[in-house]
Amino acid sequence: MQDAHDSLVACIPRLRRYARALLGGRADADDLVQDTVERGWDRLSSWRRGSDMRAWLFGIMHNLHVDQLRRPALATEPLDDALPLAGADTTAGGLALRDLDRALQQLPAEQREVLLLVALEDMRYEDVAAALDIPLGTVMSRLSRARERLRLIMLGQPVPAPLKVVK
Amino acid sequence: MNTPVTEAELQAWVDGRLPPERRGAVDAHLAQHPADMDRLQAYRSQNAALHALFDPLLARPVPPAMAASATAPTTPASAPGPVRRPAWPPMLRAAAMLALTLAGGAG
Numbered sequence: 001m002q003d004a005h006d007s008l009v010a011c012i013p014r015l016r017r018y019a020r021a022l023l024g025g026r027a028d029a030d031d032l033v034q035d036t037v038e039r040g041w042d043r044l045s046s047w048r049r050g051s052d053m054r055a056w057l058f059g060i061m062h063n064l065h066v067d068q069l070r071r072p073a074l075a076t077e078p079l080d081d082a083l084p085l086a087g088a089d090t091t092a093g094g095l096a097l098r099d100l101d102r103a104l105q106q107l108p109a110e111q112r113e114v115l116l117l118v119a120l121e122d123m124r125y126e127d128v129a130a131a132l133d134i135p136l137g138t139v140m141s142r143l144s145r146a147r148e149r150l151r152l153i154m155l156g157q158p159v160p161a162p163l164k165v166v167k
Numbered sequence: 168m169n170t171p172v173t174e175a176e177l178q179a180w181v182d183g184r185l186p187p188e189r190r191g192a193v194d195a196h197l198a199q200h201p202a203d204m205d206r207l208q209a210y211r212s213q214n215a216a217l218h219a220l221f222d223p224l225l226a227r228p229v230p231p232a233m234a235a236s237a238t239a240p241t242t243p244a245s246a247p248g249p250v251r252r253p254a255w256p257p258m259l260r261a262a263a264m265l266a267l268t269l270a271g272g273a274g
Contacts (some may be wrong), residue, residue, distance in 0.1 A: 005237050005238055008237040009229065009234045009237055012229045012233055012234065013224070013225045013226075013227065013229065014225065016224060016227065016229075017221050017222075017224040017225055020221065020224055021217070021220075021221050030230070030233070033233060034232070034233055034236060037233055037234075037236045037237050038236045038237075040237070041236060041237045041238075096216070097216060097219060097220045100213075100216050100217070100220055101220060104217075115217075116217070118182060119182070119213060119214040119217050120217045120218065120221055122182075124184070125179075125184070137175075140174070140175040140178055143178050144174050144175075144177075144178055147178070147181075147209075147210045147213060148206070150213055151206070151209045151210070151213070
């Protein structure tokens, strides 16, 4: 049990980084991590020993996040965590990174998830497909769309109409 | 005649996940399609920028309450009432925030 505990706790920094990137600066990013750790611990018996625990936890976090998206939107708390790196950095590089953070939040959530798991978490495409429970082809097409949309946003060019209509 | 290069292979090129036997074909494609090359280089820059932006977060100390939720026994079968307790009990939240503040001040 101690081994499992240590493995799970060792995953927390990456879960927090991912949640922060996925949710932007929303104050509930750590709540999502907390819920993921709790559920992971509760369901430890369903984790296949020897398999990648991190990928399994990302799958749990994905499901919790989807549940959250289905619930009626709560008033979102404003940014409460300035990024350690870009927060105080007013150089061109620092500003560009903050632009990237904002641009990332303009992607549809399902594209952002795939992009972050691939580009930030360095997960194999097959593992992303398993974690998100989607076909490999869907991973690749979401990845392609996410990257292109992000590129256009960063260039200040018009992007294809979003999939979701707001209001 | 070579197998045509797919968009998925171009994505794999960005991530360095292209199977070795397809590298030649993709490189040849990119040599002939500079616009694709520019696009893929931009995607590689995105990867690097995402790491530059978010990697510093890995150094944040884990809040004690978060680690503690991987030690508590699983929910007792006899426990009635609400299924879910608040994710952050106020005392733990305050303690964690204090710890973070101190850690931030020290760092």
